[in-house]
Amino acid sequence: MNIDGTATRSIWVEADGRSVGIFDQRLLPWALERMVLRSVEDAAVAIADMATRGAPLIGAVAAYGLAFGLYEDASDAALDAVHARLLRTRPTAVNLRWALDRIGDAVRPLAPSDRAAAAFAEAGRICDEDVAMNRAIGAAGLPIIRALAERKGGKPVNILTHCNAGWLATVDWGTATAPLYMAHDAGIPLHIWVDETRPRNQGALTTFELAQHGVPHSYIVDNAGGLLMQQGLVDMVIVGTDRVAANGDVCNKIGTYLKALAAKEHGVPFYVALPSSTYDPATPDGASVPIEQRSADEVRFVSGTDEAGRLAAIRLTGSPAYNPAFDITPATLVTGYVTDYGLLTDAADLRRSMAT
Numbered sequence: 240m241n242i243d244g245t246a247t248r249s250i251w252v253e254a255d256g257r258s259v260g261i262f263d264q265r266l267l268p269w270a271l272e273r274m275v276l277r278s279v280e281d282a283a284v285a286i287a288d289m290a291t292r293g294a295p296l297i298g299a300v301a302a303y304g305l306a307f308g309l310y311e312d313a314s315d316a317a318l319d320a321v322h323a324r325l326l327r328t329r330p331t332a333v334n335l336r337w338a339l340d341r342i343g344d345a346v347r348p349l350a351p352s353d354r355a356a357a358a359f360a361e362a363g364r365i366c367d368e369d370v371a372m373n374r375a376i377g378a379a380g381l382p383i384i385r386a387l388a389e390r391k392g393g394k395p396v397n398i399l400t401h402c403n404a405g406w407l408a409t410v411d412w413g414t415a416t417a418p419l420y421m422a423h424d425a426g427i428p429l430h431i432w433v434d435e436t437r438p439r440n441q442g443a444l445t446t447f448e449l450a451q452h453g454v455p456h457s458y459i460v461d462n463a464g465g466l467l468m469q470q471g472l473v474d475m476v477i478v479g480t481d482r483v484a485a486n487g488d489v490c491n492k493i494g495t496y497l498k499a500l501a502a503k504e505h506g507v508p509f510y511v512a513l514p515s516s517t518y519d520p521a522t523p524d525g526a527s528v529p530i531e532q533r534s535a536d537e538v539r540f541v542s543g544t545d546e547a548g549r550l551a552a553i554r555l556t557g558s559p560a561y562n563p564a565f566d567i568t569p570a571t572l573v574t575g576y577v578t579d580y581g582l583l584t585d586a587a588d589l590r591r592s593m594a595t
């Protein structure tokens with residue numbers, strides 16, 4: 240997508256051909272700073288601290304991280320150790336394991352001297368395929384929005400989204416946002432309600448993306464969605480996901496479940512956008528997904544950037560805090576899964592289409 244009219248991805252190969260660049264998402268949307276990742280630790284710390292984030296993107300960064308490790312030591316033991324180090328960074332998004340396993344499977348049969356370059360190339364393919372999957376998700380979601388627009392007879396379609404499942408969370412396009420960008424580009428009038436998504440406020444990243452693309456939107460507090468649905472101001476909800484279990488349960492950013500409950504109550508269709516790399520047939524149900532517990536300080540402090548673009552934090556309370564980063568939306572609350580295989584309706588449909 241674009242920043243100030245210049246096309247960019249969220250991750251790119253640097254000129255040396257063996258390091259990668261990313262945006263430091265802790266500083267967005269106020270400061271646009273790039274970071275170069277050259278080592279396993281660079282990649283691991285960037286993922287754990289959420290300098291880079293979003294299920295598909297952390298998979299891509301981890302894939303390059305594994306290649307960085309192999310440049311240092313391409314033995315079987317090093318491969319296993321680096322795989323384990325990167326896997327420990329964040330537990331919930333299945334894309335991380337998916338990408339690490341894919342690189343491991345691709346290079347293990349090779350001679351150690353060939354492994355690093357092969358891993359780096361495979362990480363590039365993961366990135367390119369992610370872009371293609373997100374484009375396909377956009378194409379699958381576009382008819383849903385077009386149908387709503389026809390029903391509204393030219394009035395803007397109001398769509399609520401939670402967290403950032405945009406191009407910053409993927410390699411390009413985004414999952415939940417791909418249909419929004421395609422609908423906007425097709426001339427369909429849209430207005431997006433963007434949940435702020437405490438405590439990390441990924442909604443601010445979504446506003447940055449939508450503003451850059453010229454998509455009308457409003458930033459709302461996390462608790463506003465219920466009222467807006469009650470008042471008929473939401474035509475559909477679309478969110479991304481970090482893992483979809485075999486039974487169709489959806490793990491996504493904390494707060495998603497409440498939006499799904501409100502949507503069910505008010506008859507608002509609730510869609511989940513995912514690439515096949517986020518479907519995990521090995522996890523039977525939502526209760527089996529490991530929910531990341533992040534630092535209590537993410538709740539106790541509000542973080543942002545100061546006038547100079549430096550990270551700054553304001554303390555809200557000294558009390559103990561609890562910070563589960565994700566929740567589970569049961570499959571029964573999901574209207575449909577917008578995927579690179581098209582619009583899928585239930586767990587059986589997911590299994591048939593996506594399981595390899």
Ligand SMILES: CSC[C@H]1O[C@H](OP(=O)(O)O)[C@H](O)[C@@H]1O
Nearest residue numbers: 292293294402404408479480492
């Ligand atoms: C398309 S990304 C899915 C997902 O990633 C986000 O999590 P985080 O910001 O913690 O990495 C969020 O749950 C998005 O919906």
